[in-house]
Amino acid sequence: MQAIVFDEFGGPEVLVARDIPRPGLRPHDLLxxxxxxxxxxxxxxxxxGAYGRAYFGDSDLMGLEVAGTVAEVGPEVQGFAMGDRVMGIVGGGAYAEYSRIDHRMAMHVPQSLSLLQAGAVAEVFVTAHEAMFHxxxxxxxxSVLIHAAAGGVGSAAVQLAHAAGARVFATASADKRDAVRGFxxxxxxxxxxxxxxxxVAEQTGGKGVDVVIDFIGAPYLARNVRSLAVGGRMTVVGLLGGAIDSAQLPIDLLLYRHLQIYGTVMKSRPPEVKQAMxxxxxxxxxxxLADGTLRPVIDSSYPLADAASAHRRMETGxxxxxxxxxxxxMAAQ
Known part of the structure; x- marks a missing residue:
């Protein structure tokens, strides 16, 4: 099968297509x-090279989510059969024609979604739900303040918060205003x-928001904390702006407003945690998702062999x- 590999760490140009064997199935796996x-x-x-030559449970190939059709079923799999349309999270190995996925991290694709649309669901919606609701x-x-609201997880978070009946404040660049409002x-x-x-202060009468979902990190830390209401909660999901900054955590607000701050990542979590998520x-x-209340948001698609262009697109922001x-x-799927 065709897969994307790299022989050294570096820019998008290091990604190359190469034929490798299909992954073997374990008892709980779907191929x-x-x-x-x-x-x-x-x-x-x-x-x-941030993770080194890490192995995250399924493969040392990169890639965290797939959608497709079940080609083989492990002997201990329950609830799935050959030919089923599935989407889900993998511990590596997505950048290939075939991937193995533990069936407990797979979901049936609603009939209303194409497999292309389903490819835009698992990682972003599961992460957004975990950060915001769990x-x-x-x-x-x-009320909730969601940063980087035009990105994959951000756009999912805005949709989920709106569907849940929350008041949504969302940050992004001005050229993405219409899209984010549409979410x-x-x-x-x-x-x-x-x-x-x-x-936030003006719109809430100085009260602040109940929840902040942050992808930026250190540069927003102090302002995020000052934007939280009494009893407010913040989940840090990313570090787009970096992990170290001159801004300091207002400990007094953390204490007197009874605030809570969480951090979450998915890639390095144990399989049982990903399954529960x-x-x-x-x-x-x-x-x-089935009735259209939530919709996958697709920016663009590229042939698997041209993964380098997809990475360049993401790096533009x-x-x-x-x-x-x-x-x-598979383009017509």
Whole structure:
């Protein structure tokens, strides 16, 4: 089968297509003939050497999510059969024509979705649900500030928060205003020309928001904390702006406002944690995907062999929603 590999860490140009054997199945695995493969920022970090030659449970190939058709079924698999359309999270190995996935991290694709659309679901929606509902416990009637709201996880988070009945503040660049408002944001904030802390304070009468979902990291830390209401919760999902900054955590606000701060990543979590995350999302939201309440957001798609171009697109920061890879012959799926 064709897969994307790299012999040394570096820029997108190190990614090359190469024929390798199909992965062997373990008892709980499905072998999936991939129709769409999600590109994630963790893949860029992998390519650059942030994880070394790490192995995350399924393969040392990069790639965290797939959608496709079941080609083989392991002897201990339950609930799936040959030919089923599935989507889900893998511990590496997505950048290939075939991937193995533990069936407990797989989901049936609703009939209303194409396999291409399904490729834009698993990683972003499961991560957004985990950050916003499982950890930060967002409730209907509360307010949430979501940064990087035009990205894959950000666009999913805005949709989920809106569907849950929360008031949504969302930051992104001005050229993405219409898209983010279309996802369900109540107040769009252009991070380049507006101070999100000031906007939140003005819009909430100085109260602040109940939840912050942050992908930026250190540069936003102090302002995020100052934007939280009493009893507020923040989940840090990414570090697009870096991990170290001169801004300091306002410990007094953390103490007197009874705030809680969480961090979450998916790539390096144990399989049983990923399974639980997937199942929590599926139980609450698969029906909303089926009826169109939630919709996968696709920025662009590239042939699997041209993974380098997909990485370059992500590195521009111009994308809205998911970037996908499509194996040869699967474009019509």
């Amino acid at each position: 999936v003939h991939n129709a769409a493969i999600g590109v994630n920022r963790a893949d860029l970090s992998h390519r650059k 950890l930060a416990r967002l409730q209907a009637g509360e 369900g944001a109540d107040r769009f904030i252009d991070y380049r020309s507006e101070d999100f802390e000031a906007v 997937t199942q929590r999302f599926a139980e609450r939201w698969l029906g909303a 111009a994308s809205v929603g998911k970037i996908l890879l499509v194996p040869e012959g």
